[in-house]
Amino acid sequence: MKTKQLKNFIKASALAVLMSTSIPTFAQSNQIVAVVDNSVILASDVMQAMTQIQQQYAAQKREVPPQPYFAQMALEQLINRQAQLEQVKRYNVPLDENALNQATLSVAQKSGFKDLNSFQRSLDSKQAGSYAKLRSSIAADLSLERVRQQQVSSRIKISDQDIANFLKTPQGQAALGTQAHVLHLRVSGANAQSVAEQVKLALNDSNDVNAIAKRFSQNGVTVQGADMGMRALADIPAELAARITPLANGQSSELIPSSDGIHVMKLLERKSTEQKVVVPQYQTRHILIKTSEVVNADAAKQIIDNLYQRLQQGEDFATLAATFSNDPGSARDGGSLGWVNLGMMVPEFEAQMKSTAVGQFTQPFESQFGWHILQVTDTRQHDMTQEYQQRIARQMLAERQFDAELDNWLREVRNNAYVEIKDPRLDSKNNASL
Incomplete structure (x- = not known):
């Protein structure tokens, strides 16, 4: 037996011996040990779960929990x-x-396989049905992740005021790449409070921190000054960054008491390193003809072709859209969709929009929604920096709330589920030894 095979055999044997001392014995592997709503958990499920937990603990070099806690x-x-x-x-x-x-x-790729077919053959050659079982488990994981995202996301509420408040905080400013040029003075020693007040007044009128420090360092009081230069707010201690954020250029902070003395800072300049987000926008309108129970595909094509001919003959686009378009949201406004960003529309619509000159309308084209004629009435380069910043802030606030809301949802799901533990050895309320 090769060395690697021998090591794997010894490792597996040791694991089997260890597990034999920690897994409770059941009369049958298909014995029902618990009921959860409309489903059951079998003894074999518990055995497999314990094996997986044991492997995780071994990989992390952690000691297996004592009985009966492990099985429970x-x-x-x-x-x-x-x-x-x-x-x-x-x-x-x-x-x-x-x-x-x-x-x-x-x-499969993590296991060294390049495609699913070879992966399936390998798994099923060792144990029939292994691939299907693995695929089912992965499918369950994906579905669980999706329902968690849906349910938890619906619980997260972020107002416009929440976003505005966050963007004013050091964390929000740091997220936007804000930098600040700050002067910093620290006063310590006897009578520090009164000296710090004088230092603040001096700092209001001067940016020479070294001269201020030298002037007021006397009679048991030490004043240390530094020009911190231009640096990201994220690199400044949070308690100090919080005092810098609301300052205007040239303004000094209030006195900041701390364990090492009294601090005072002055903001010389603030700037943002983020680039402006400028995107192309298209002012568009369209006519949409859908198929329905009374309008089949051929009839819809005939209607859109007829409208195209009428447009070519000079009839008003807005009037035809208001009269014939099956998009009620835009029809009442002459087919207007307003200013449209790239990525907002289906690919067929976007491709036509990008290739149509201002004032021109397209030939009829089809999308998943039906037949369209599109007109571009104007284009522009729009500054979306503020919207981008708000979106980043909303995302960061949502991420902060997600974990807490996920924990709440998981507890609710568990508490609301019908659970009946059939095997008393696995009931955490039962303190009897397994």
């Missing part, structure tokens, strides 16, 4: 997972086959 912990993880899977059923979360294939391929 494994069962609780299974109950939590199954309660969440019941939510997947409840909300009828659809499975994205492309995402499933990609996730499975990622697992």
